[in-house]
């Protein structure tokens with residue numbers, strides 16, 4: 230990475246709710262554990278599964294009854310949202326001790342722009358290792374780091390590479406996109422949901438690289454044929470994402486909500502074009518509202534299902 234470029238990290242906590250519970254319950258250290266709504270009725274949904282539970286084939290968002298069928302000695306813990314929010318804020322504070330530029334992205338993901346403070350710690354990987362150890366020692370949670378010049382590339386680096394790396398770290402350099410990002414199927418592209426993935430495949434664009442290498446004017450034409458004139462903005466958005474172009478800054482304080490406020494205003498990290506994503510953002514605000522009112526209500530939106538747990 231050249232010195233005049235930004236160094237942005239997306240830090241993601243592994244199996245976050247399950248990791249918090251395991252840190253709080255050392256007696257379950259070597260047992261498969263899930264956090265799921267309504268353990269008594271078996272009807273809840275798995276919100277988080279620890280790596281041992283995942284080894285048994287248990288996946289997030291599956292029904293608890295199915296998970297118990299796969300693994301009868303599964304430890305099932307009821308979600309404690311306030312606890313997870315507290316630990317999330319504790320982790321954000323740890324990140325803030327390394328850089329002022331920390332932007333919470335979700336309860337278990339934060340962006341860090343470490344460009345200004347990196348020289349105090351060494352290379353990007355060395356700094357990520359220091360922060361990773363710090364978070365582990367303080368909370369028992371394992372953080373994984375995608376490192377790149379932009380937020381979208383850092384997020385892509387984390388989701389597609391760091392999570393699969395034993396070290397939990399990955400640097401995605403802009404110079405190597407052709408051998409890394411571009412080789413990925415278009416389904417792995419940031420912002421591309423299952424519908425858009427199908428459309429890209431029908432258009433003969435099966436990889437992120439095939440989207441990136443289509444001239445923008447051509448991509449606009451192709452998408453206009455499918456979606457009409459208004460699709461120019463989405464065409465440009467996908468083309469920029471595929472080419473790793475993203476100048477959005479890491480905005481400290483985004484997503485911070487004043488507990489006393491009733492209405493919610495949020496500065497979004499970027500423009501949201503898809504209904505699915507807008508729903509997720511609205512849901513995020515709704516969950517915060519519930520938590521600030523001291524309610525234990527959690528609504529999970531996944532696979533087009535809203536569920537109260």
Ligand SMILES: [Mg+2]
Pocket residue numbers: 241242243244245337
């Ligand atoms: Mg996570």
